[in-house]
Amino acid sequence: MIQETKFIQGQIFHREEGKYVEFKSIESQKPVKKIVDYAEQYIIGFLNASVEGDIYLGIDDSGTILGIALNRSQKDEIQKNITDKLRNIDPVISPTYYDIEIHDIYDMEEQKIENIYVVQLHTLRVEEDDLYRTSEREYWMYKTAEDSVYMKKASSCFKLSGEEINKESKMRYQKHLRKDLEKIDNKLLRDPKNILLLKEKAKIAEYMSDVQMVRETYEKMLTIIPNNPKIRIAYASAQEKFGDSESALAIINDGVKLDNNNQHYLKKLGEILFSSDRQSDAINAFKAALDINPDDYTILTQIGITLRELGNYKESLYFLNSALSKAPNYRAAKYEKKKTYSKMFQGGTGINKTY
Numbered sequence: 001m002i003q004e005t006k007f008i009q010g011q012i013f014h015r016e017e018g019k020y021v022e023f024k025s026i027e028s029q030k031p032v033k034k035i036v037d038y039a040e041q042y043i044i045g046f047l048n049a050s051v052e053g054d055i056y057l058g059i060d061d062s063g064t065i066l067g068i069a070l071n072r073s074q075k076d077e078i079q080k081n082i083t084d085k086l087r088n089i090d091p092v093i094s095p096t097y098y099d100i101e102i103h104d105i106y107d108m109e110e111q112k113i114e115n116i117y118v119v120q121l122h123t124l125r126v127e128e129d130d131l132y133r134t135s136e137r138e139y140w141m142y143k144t145a146e147d148s149v150y151m152k153k154a155s156s157c158f159k160l161s162g163e164e165i166n167k168e169s170k171m172r173y174q175k176h177l178r179k180d181l182e183k184i185d186n187k188l189l190r191d192p193k194n195i196l197l198l199k200e201k202a203k204i205a206e207y208m209s210d211v212q213m214v215r216e217t218y219e220k221m222l223t224i225i226p227n228n229p230k231i232r233i234a235y236a237s238a239q240e241k242f243g244d245s246e247s248a249l250a251i252i253n254d255g256v257k258l259d260n261n262n263q264h265y266l267k268k269l270g271e272i273l274f275s276s277d278r279q280s281d282a283i284n285a286f287k288a289a290l291d292i293n294p295d296d297y298t299i300l301t302q303i304g305i306t307l308r309e310l311g312n313y314k315e316s317l318y319f320l321n322s323a324l325s326k327a328p329n330y331r332a333a334k335y336e337k338k339k340t341y342s343k344m345f346q347g348g349t350g351i352n353k354t355y
Contacts, residue, residue, distance in 0.1 A: 008107070038121075067116035
């Protein structure tokens, strides 16, 4: 909030620089441009720090009120140019997030000094998950645009490096997920067996890499509907993503015991075995799935890939061609077929034209 203050030239301003306040003296021959640039950097810095802050332009680091020489036209330019530049901040901010005030300056006898001013920029505190970026974009040949991200900390406003931006973005994303998780947990208190809420919770826990929460949430879902293959397969996929292939196998094998005629279980079992370099076992799982649905071209393709990894190129091509006979436009089978031919040539294996 802009407060009424009388600025006396040469006196020490009553506020001090710190987390919420910044002073800048302006000695440039182009004061408007300098003021606009500072406005963008510091407003972004305050927004990213989630603090309500002020920057006073025309006061030096010691807090001495100096003022800036501005004519009427320049004062109008400052108001217009700051607003125009802040419209291009990414993400876009509302004009209600900040205020621009140009204060008169007085001499020791409290007489107004003509055409000398202090420019105050006030920024509201906002709670956002995104990082605000400047409107400045630099292009060089075919390089992508580069935006600047500023952060107000203590008595400085600094530009974040690429690594710092990534860390800050990750931290904010985690914060956003924790907020969503809190909302879901509150709803689950009223409806603890809501599968949709539990699925959402499991997904968030996976994004947060919280292995324990993922396990507990899926186990709860399986106590509610133990025979649901989609939940069990999603559970296994999450464990596999965390690098725990043995747990993923155990989850799917439990599903196979419940329903050994479920194609989806057997296919997922083959995929986990394949990624665990157990290709021979994977072949058996895929073929068992294929026995249930001989027309599944995705399983035919996976068998072809697995056979190629075992060095059985001709048999691999047989299954890939079978997949394409079922689905002529299936791109994965086309790609794997080309890859298999390439490996055959590299290995010096002769190609039988019937494949």
